[in-house]
Amino acid sequence: xxLSLIKILICDDSLLIRKQFKDLLLSHxxxxxxxxxxxxxxxxxxxxxxxxxxxxxIVMPVKTGIEAVSEILEYDKNAxxxxxxxxGTKTHLRKSIEAGASDFIQKxxxxxxxxxxxxxxxxxx
Amino acid sequence: xxxxxxxxxxxxKKSITAEQLxxxxxxxxxxxxxxxxxxxxxxxxxxxxxxxxxxxxxxxDKKFGELAIEMGFLDEEKLNILLNTQKSDYLLLxxxxxxxxxxTLEQFGEELNNYKKDYSLNNEKFNSLQNENIDEIIDxxxxxxxxxxxxxxxxxxxxxxxxxxxxxxxxxxxxxxIPINEYKLQxxxxxxxxxxxxxYTYIAADEKSFIDFAGKYAKETYTTNNEYAQAxxxxxxxxxxxxxxxNMSNNDVELELTPQNVLSKVNLKNLSEGFCIPLDFSFGRIxxxxxx
Numbered sequence: 001x002x003l004s005l006i007k008i009l010i011c012d013d014s015l016l017i018r019k020q021f022k023d024l025l026l027s028h029x030x031x032x033x034x035x036x037x038x039x040x041x042x043x044x045x046x047x048x049x050x051x052x053x054x055x056x057x058i059v060m061p062v063k064t065g066i067e068a069v070s071e072i073l074e075y076d077k078n079a080x081x082x083x084x085x086x087x088g089t090k091t092h093l094r095k096s097i098e099a100g101a102s103d104f105i106q107k108x109x110x111x112x113x114x115x116x117x118x119x120x121x122x123x124x125x
Numbered sequence: 126x127x128x129x130x131x132x133x134x135x136x137x138k139k140s141i142t143a144e145q146l147x148x149x150x151x152x153x154x155x156x157x158x159x160x161x162x163x164x165x166x167x168x169x170x171x172x173x174x175x176x177x178x179x180x181x182x183x184x185x186d187k188k189f190g191e192l193a194i195e196m197g198f199l200d201e202e203k204l205n206i207l208l209n210t211q212k213s214d215y216l217l218l219x220x221x222x223x224x225x226x227x228x229t230l231e232q233f234g235e236e237l238n239n240y241k242k243d244y245s246l247n248n249e250k251f252n253s254l255q256n257e258n259i260d261e262i263i264d265x266x267x268x269x270x271x272x273x274x275x276x277x278x279x280x281x282x283x284x285x286x287x288x289x290x291x292x293x294x295x296x297x298x299x300x301x302x303i304p305i306n307e308y309k310l311q312x313x314x315x316x317x318x319x320x321x322x323x324x325y326t327y328i329a330a331d332e333k334s335f336i337d338f339a340g341k342y343a344k345e346t347y348t349t350n351n352e353y354a355q356a357x358x359x360x361x362x363x364x365x366x367x368x369x370x371x372n373m374s375n376n377d378v379e380l381e382l383t384p385q386n387v388l389s390k391v392n393l394k395n396l397s398e399g400f401c402i403p404l405d406f407s408f409g410r411i412x413x414x415x416x417x
Contacts, residue, residue: 013384014363015356016343059363061384086367087382089374106371108292108364 001052001122003029008118009051010035011042011068012084013060017109021055024111030118039063043071046079053121055114056101058085058092066092069099082117084109126262126286127254128215129298134240135222145227153221160189162220163207164199165234168248172231174198215255259287267402270304274398274417277322282402284368285413289404292361293341300403300410308393308401308414311335312350314359315388316366320380327393327414328362334409341408359385 008030010021018035025033034049036042040063042056054072058065065083072079083096086107096104105113132150135141141149161179164170170178170193178192185192190208193199199207219233228236241251244265253261263283269275289297313329330338332350339354340347342361347354363385370380393399399416 014360015352016360017356019353059367059382059384086364087370088367089370089379091374091379107367 003118003122004031006030006053006118006121007032007049007051008034009042009045009049009054011037011039011045011054011060011065012057013037014057017057017084017107020109021114024109024114025118028115028118039065039068042068043075046072047075050076052080053117054079054081055084056081058083058087058096066095066099069096069101073100080121126259126290126295126297126299127257128218129296130262130266131215131240132218133298133300134243135236138236138239140232140236141222141227145222145225149218149221149225149227152225153217158216159220160193160207161230162216162223162233164193165230166216166219166237167203167207169203169207170198172229172234175230259283259290266299267302269302269400272304272398272400277324278400278415280372281324281326281369281415282413284372285365288361288365288368292364293338294406296407298405300405303401303403305399305401305414305416306394306396308396308399308412310388310391310393310414313388313414314355314362314385316359316362316385317383318366318369318380319383321378322380323417325396325414325416326362326366327388327412328358329388329412329414330409334406334411337408338406338411355387359387 008025010018010033012018022033022035034045034051036045038060042054046054056065056069065085069081072081081101082103082105083101084105084107085092088104088106093104103117132146136143136146161175165172165175178189178196178198181192181196182189190199190204194201194204222228223230223233250261260283263279263286267279267282269278272278308329310327310329311331312335313327315325315327318324318326335358336347336350336354339357343353343357345353366382370382373380393414396416399414402413404411404413
């Protein structure tokens with residue numbers, strides 16, 4: 001699948017992180033990048049856009065990222081969700097896996113790590 | 126960080142003036158470390174023997190190390206250790222002070238010895254400081270007035286400082302910490318660590334320093350205190366706190382974070398075991414506030 005066709009949802013309450021993600025992805029040929037500002041917003045935007053991949057923070061207002069993962073997977077059991085958090089504690093890792101997240105990346109975001117994930121998705125699709 | 130601390134030490138002892146320290150810190154960027162300064166620092170030679178070698182150098186065209194061996198002050202092994210000594214910022218500061226004639230080599234050697242004595246530093250600890258071992262530096266310089274939370278605060282501050290060096294600027298001047306019960310905050314962000322232990326954390330500053338700090342972290346130039354600048358400072362605090370949680374988790378203590386908040390013109394009150402840890406950067410002062 002062409003990068004420009006891959007739909008990506010960035011879910012983070014930090015405006016800076018969303019911008020950094022978006023700038024990175026747009027500069028590498030992605031064009032369909034959507035944003036959510038909290039866990040509930042992520043669930044709602046997922047249902048609206050049906051993205052190919054979600055990057056999900058954990059600590060957020062309204063609804064945590066882990067709660068949002070569970071809800072999204074209830075809606076779409078094939079959803080691909082990568083947790084992107086600065087707090088990769090044992091509990092967060094365990095809860096993320098239990099909720100059904102497919103990967104976990106530690107912030108600050110590493111450009112090559114994100115691009116690898118997107119490129120792998122491109123090959124899979 | 127150690128260079129700044131040693132500079133502050135000389136300043137506090139009135140061995141040099143603030144103006145001289147400022148010039149020396151600028152000047153050190155352009156000087157090369159001399160073997161004689163390293164030799165005194167390592168304890169292999171006294172200032173007097175270094176001066177004897179220097180006098181001899183005026184008479185014969187030989188390198189410092191070569192002459193020091195001939196005169197019996199060094200052997201090959203010690204010379205190699207000196208030659209392999211990595212570039213050390215605080216020694217460069219010392220050399221700058223000497224070259225600017227703010228102090229003599231003897232005075233510098235004496236100040237180093239006083240410093241070791243004042244902080245009860247054995248050679249091993251002193252080497253850790255020279256190697257910028259942040260955990261060691263924090264352990265020695267931040268005692269948190271023997272607060273019962275001292276060890277928690279030290280491990281937190283260690284992560285904080287390491288990320289300041291990594292993401293903001295390594296050239297900051299740590300200032301004496303202040304025990305506080307209240308704090309008048311102009312601009313800041315806050316986040317709580319919750320769980321077995323509760324920790325309130327803040328980054329606070331005047332508006333200009335807040336904006337500049339944000340710009341450093343985001344690698345952007347912010348001219349106004351906009352949402353991006355505020356998000357950047359919040360994200361830096363979140364990053365530090367996240368790493369603190371990972372650290373605690375590795376020690377089998379599981380903690381959680383609340384979302385970070387942006388604060389403006391508020392008086393923080395009833396800060397239990399509260400401390401303000403000021404850091405002076407070229408762009409202004411940033412206060413780290415921690416409380417239980």
